[in-house]
Amino acid sequence: MSNDKTKWIFDNDDDTSSNLDSDFTESIGAETIGTTDVGFDDPTQVSGDDETTRLMPSNEKTQIFLPGQSGATAASVNYDDLQDPVVGWLVVVKGPGLGQSVPIGVGMNTVGRDTSSRIALDFGDKMISGEDHARIIYDDDSRGFFIAHGTGKSITKVNGKMVATTMPLENYDVVEITKATHLRFVAFCNEKFDWSDLADKG
Incomplete structure (x- = not known):
């Protein structure tokens, strides 16, 4: 029927469908990336603009780079470059800010609003x-924590005892900064670990 609207489906004069099949078949085969032929059986590479991008290097050791650093720069970083690493935390267990934490650094830490x-x-x-x-x-030589009264007028207590002089601070002690705000002390560094250990190991 010459006026059959579906006639074009069976029209063999137009080889568009064969071209589509050919294009489709070629698209799922190996594809050329730059100068390297890569098939789908190689999950380590995907095509970039003009170069190959490696996703999962199979024969290389995992390397961890610090944010903003890569290559030789990252390799040159050592533990002496650490800036004010955390050695413990104070966690609010009573009062405003309940459930929040603040970090403690090496040396003298002043506490205030x-x-x-x-x-x-x-x-x-x-x-x-x-x-x-x-x-x-936090004294990194003795790996000990201490608490001392500052110049504030409110009395600070540790486990109910007034802080009149410098005294040791033990893991999980409760620090009563005011009657409304109580803090739980959590140590990260101790006799088993200090950041200097990583430097010693290189």
Whole structure:
């Protein structure tokens, strides 16, 4: 029938369908990337603009690069480059900021409400002094933590005992900064680990 609207489907004069089959068959075979023929049985490479991008190197050791660094720069990084690594935390277990944590660094840590304090407790308790309410110290030589009273007017207590002089701070001690805000001390560094151990091992 000359006016059959479906006649073109069976029309062999147009080889478009064969071209489509050919193109489709070629597209699922090996494809050329740059100067390298890569098939789908090689999951380590995908095509880039003009070069091959490796996804899963099978014969190379895993390398971990720090953010913003790569190649030779990353390889040259050592543990002496660590800036103010965390050695422990204070976790709010009572009062404003309940469930929040703040990190403790090496050396002297002033505790205060102001964001300028090394340990800033700006969760809303106005009874916490703006600066130097208390001081928490980590001595990396002895790997010990200590707490001392600062210049704030509020009394600081550890496990219910007033901090009048510098005293040791033990893991999981409760620090009562004010009557409203209590903190649980959690140590990361101790006699079993300090960041200097990584430097010693190279």
